[in-house]
Amino acid sequence: MADDRIQEIRDEVGAWLDAHWDVRRSLGEWRELLVEEGWAAPAWPKAYFGRDYNEAEAAAVAAVFYEKGAIGAAQQGPGRLASHTLLVHGTDAQKRRYLRPILTGEHAWCQLFSEPGSGSDLAGLTTKAERVGDKWVINGQKVWNTSAHHARYGILVARTDWDVPKHQGISYFVIDMHQPGVEVRPLRQMNGHASFNEVFFSDAEVPAQDLVGSEGEGWTIAGTTLSVERQGFSQSRDGGRARNLEGPIYDEYRQELAIALEPYTWYPQREGRVDLLFERAVANGAIDDPHVRQELAKAIGLKRAAQLAAEAAAAKRRAGQRVVPEGSVGKLAASVIARQANHVHTLISGPQALLAGPDSELGGIVAEVLLSTPAISIAGGTDEIQKNIISERVLGFPKEPRFDTGPFRDVPRNVSQTGKQEG
């Protein structure tokens, strides 16, 4: 039964693509067509540009697109977070207004959650949203905002009530980034890249109708966004196929991708590039050093074991068995691996590790590894947070004692240099 249905879908989308896919179209024109027909997001509701397909059905559509080399909807990361969140929590008007340009790629989005004063403790945010007439007035600062300098809109969490416990006083907004009260600055990292932004709000405005969900419901809604983020973007990529094909529309597509992926170019280095270690050691003779061999084996072994553990967890999940939340374990493993890889790259380089830039080892890749791995144990939830999660949710140990359960106004915040509270 199910297989018949899948084949039916495959046939339908195949026939449609045969009739419509044309590499000489413009990307925008093509995507408008996709949206009209529901192929841009077949798993979305029919009411909102989709076809109400289930996961397997949507996957069948994607497979046929892949086979035919056809380009799908725009895949900008923050846009994906925004659209999924709006689909669940947005008003009809919000969905009608914002979803379509996300799918077509007309609008890039950004995520405005983290703040300098609230890193691991996201709910400790202090950006204010005050209701003035039919608008919300926003003041404060956000940070780690990928692509904010390209974004037309942002999804924003801000504090609307300071007299309730911290999770209860937060609201969720869509904000227009093209307005005077919004300033976006690039945020440079220690490895020289500036893949994030800081965003400053000075009396920026949000119309009342752009509150998402109810006032004070922001933490719950942010949870939806974060759970989409945790699922990752791997399924939504095109597997590299369309990137390598010839034709005008592909050129346009590659340009779009280049902009969208630019912030992520150093991410492989952040993971330590274990893949390069053995070849490098063989190439420069470090492989003959018994100590290098030991440390190399540790790096390669950890990486391999982590892959195997992830595969084992996936297989168990498929088999319907209970699985340790291996997301956290895997993330911890990634930190251990990256640190060890940094160490081994250093040993292999020897004094050559003194150099950086295009003339240095592997055109600067190794230097970038040495300066990027410290991020892996911080970004996307620090190791410390992962260890809390593992020890509490997996091992069942008691939670940390809380000191922030009262009205947020009274919760201690950063101590400034002069001993006063910040924020």
Add this chain to the structure above:
Amino acid sequence: MADDRIQEIRDEVGAWLDAHWDVRRSLGEWRELLVEEGWAAPAWPKAYFGRDYNEAEAAAVAAVFYEKGAIGAAQQGPGRLASHTLLVHGTDAQKRRYLRPILTGEHAWCQLFSEPGSGSDLAGLTTKAERVGDKWVINGQKVWNTSAHHARYGILVARTDWDVPKHQGISYFVIDMHQPGVEVRPLRQMNGHASFNEVFFSDAEVPAQDLVGSEGEGWTIAGTTLSVERQGFSQSRDGGRARNLEGPIYDEYRQELAIALEPYTWYPQREGRVDLLFERAVANGAIDDPHVRQELAKAIGLKRAAQLAAEAAAAKRRAGQRVVPEGSVGKLAASVIARQANHVHTLISGPQALLAGPDSELGGIVAEVLLSTPAISIAGGTDEIQKNIISERVLGFPKEPRFDTGPFRDVPRNVSQTGKQEG
């Protein structure tokens, strides 16, 4: 001035020893004489068998004893703790009664502080002392009581009030170990040694006059005992001299020492025996293994650096400079060193580490190292407690939040298998 006084003392004790020291005396007879003359404990008050000497003066006396090969007062560890505590907190009657046989060696003592349910949290003890007429009736269990099976008396802390915060409800006693309500059992360790005891009290009795200090003052008084313990016993040893001399009194002395030191024979193994590593590696050829060389250098380097750090701290202290409480740092270092030494001994032994007993590596010493080092990071304050001390007292971080400040009766205690509280 000071030098004149020291010389005067040296002359006096030298002349006295020339006149009285005689290797044909019995040890008991000799020590009685020492006590009479105040030479057994010259730093103690004149009123209690001493001479009111300051530290330098007492050291001068010890030096002359050493030079002449003369034996001093008995040095049993727990007896030393008891006597110092009684000197500070005891009644006149207690001092008159208990101190002299400690000095002469007639009475061995034991320390009755730790309990199965209160390890790091000593003040969480639950051994009860109830006042009945002119006696205290003791019920409960103690553990880690070195030499309790030889001891005539014990210094005991027990709870006398359950309705005040935990530190306030403890009292300090001298208890006669030779009574029906006291049962001493050897406590075997994982390395096969039984250098400690467990002591069980079932309606054991303490006469009212053997309460030390006031009721409820026990925690403060125990602090005195523990601070003496932390100073260690190194200064009070004879440096091995008298142990190696010929004569009847030395034979008796060696017997006494053998009994007193028996519980400590495995202590060097507990520290990992770094001193043996290099020679062993050279002897069996493991020194040619590059990995062994690395690990060996780590062990030897850590040990050396820890010695240097301790010397630097001592020199600074002598120079009147501020010093990190290097006791805790040194204790942590000892754990790191012992663990590394265990690892290197294992590498050097290879499969020979499968064996134990007299026919195994170095007559069983290596096997004993492998089974003893886990104790170093526990005994005398766990690593975790040392890290609390370092982070709070040295680095100035906030203390752990407390959950045990109310009346002791209400403080949570161990959860038994059935989910009920123990104790």
Add this chain to the structure above:
Amino acid sequence: MAFSEDQQQFADVAERFFGDKSTPTEVRRLMASDVGYDAEVWRQLAHEVGLTGTHLPEAYGGFGFGAVELGITCQAMGRHLYCGPFFASSVMAAHAVLNNGSEAQREALLPGIAAGTSIAALVLDDLSDPARVGMSIQADANGRLSGAAQLVADAHVADLLIVAARAADAVALFMVDAAQPGVKVTAQNCLDPTRRMARVQLDDVSAERLGNGPADLSLLWDQMCTALAHEMVGGAERLFETTVEYMKMRVQFGRVIGSFQALKHRCADLLLELELARAATHEAARYLATGAGDAFAPNLAKALASDAYISIAKQAIQLRGGIGFTWEEDTHLWYKRAKASEVFLGTSNWHREEMIRRMEVAHGG
């Protein structure tokens, strides 16, 4: 990969059997005994549950299972510190016969091992590196053996010895009747009394060579290490579980010690080590069963399992405080097994070196 339903059922049977028969009380009794195992439990293991032939072909009276199921058996044994000659006989000696024996030799030897009626021991004169095996035992021109091995698992209860000895052409394997004169077996004093080692002295004893070729020590070592890694993972996971339980029960300063963040995070680190070791160990079994995967899989398994077991054993004592160092507490039983297994069949650094050597071979080929 997840276990199949059959494999899961098999694991449940093994876990129940050893959980029932190899309690800490029983382990302590056997540690103190002369022979070190219980003959009746061995009989049940062999006859009622049939585990002694888990991985031996049905033709020889085994279950016909593979390395994965053998791993399951070993993991359950490791969890419960099973004391008995299983590892010596069914793992070490049986694999040697399977790998190198002629059909006639397999038929002669394996059914007894599978049935548990014959206990075999594998005599290796070096337990640290297969390349060093055969230095101390020689076969003369008539195939008679002389020499000694210091550390032979369970030789004191074996009726059959499989001996690696240097023959004229190569290091080969020989079968030796343990009861003949000239064979002298002396029980050793073991750091880990739950697996006994004995000294085997051979003085011009008669022997029959297994097959004609050289001993396939490389394959044998992989098989033994993979089984041992399962044992170690089993022991590590059990010790980790009891430690976590203890930390939920033990109260200090008015809190269960499992609420102290430094200890919580340490346990998270240990869980990570354990998960990685487990994944690598199961992969090694799959590699042996299918031939697909990295040639270094058994080395990675032994290295990670060993390191994880040692880490967990140390912390299992530390987190229990003084109690963890007592004889009365069971922790030291696993600690001793962890330490003994660390040096048995190659230390972690030997296995890491071997990983790289194998990568070089693959890279060069």
Add this chain to the structure above:
Amino acid sequence: MAFSEDQQQFADVAERFFGDKSTPTEVRRLMASDVGYDAEVWRQLAHEVGLTGTHLPEAYGGFGFGAVELGITCQAMGRHLYCGPFFASSVMAAHAVLNNGSEAQREALLPGIAAGTSIAALVLDDLSDPARVGMSIQADANGRLSGAAQLVADAHVADLLIVAARAADAVALFMVDAAQPGVKVTAQNCLDPTRRMARVQLDDVSAERLGNGPADLSLLWDQMCTALAHEMVGGAERLFETTVEYMKMRVQFGRVIGSFQALKHRCADLLLELELARAATHEAARYLATGAGDAFAPNLAKALASDAYISIAKQAIQLRGGIGFTWEEDTHLWYKRAKASEVFLGTSNWHREEMIRRMEVAHGG
């Protein structure tokens, strides 16, 4: 040993000077500059405070202090990431001249170095192991040099090069006027821009040999490593201090993060590493100053200082969270110095290997 009163005073002067002149703002300005140092601060360092000659004999215009005081200077520089050719000129090159130069050569070269008017660089064609020095630069029969070194500290600002080159009899040291044709110096792109490296190419340049004997690279290496270890300990202690301060200010979940036990304990571990590194480093200086102690003292110092600096640098970022990874925060300045120093003059494992080698020498003798 504790510092003497004079030494403590000296340390206070150095600390004040660098704390004042080498602020993070200034370090960032110099990192971005072409030459990488400030000539006016260099002048003050040399003329007003006189540190460039800390350890050089008074006869050559120095203070006449020893390795302990040089260590004090380096430790203060390391604390504040001083950017300038001190290490290249006063430590590396000056020691080479002191060790190997004839009296006339010392008199010719050292006063300029001590006064800071001459900046010297030591050209070593290998920075990982003294035994590998001299492979790439040769002296011909006329004492003219040809060859190249990739990584020469501060050669781009040096007027004098001290070059280790292979002569007919041995690896020897030579003095070379950097201004002559045939000397080509190219600034490199450095991972740690607070200490610049340059490529030096020598093409048949005229040179004068220092002394007659072979280069005493073993002593020179010990001297350089001991000074470097002081720099590293200085950097590590400063970074540790600022991290602890940050942890007392930063609040998450309503608590300063310095109240979380896992982080408190981590800092205790780091303090231990730092204390051991400091003790070993000061001992290395005493060893050089007095000749008493273990010959491996400089190796132990470099190994422990390097490991501690790396540990602290990693945690200094981690404990600051995302902020610690930004360019704006100063942490990465020290992190980069730590990483660069790790591979400069031998990694920790090289130094540990050397420790054992020296113990074997002592044991054999």
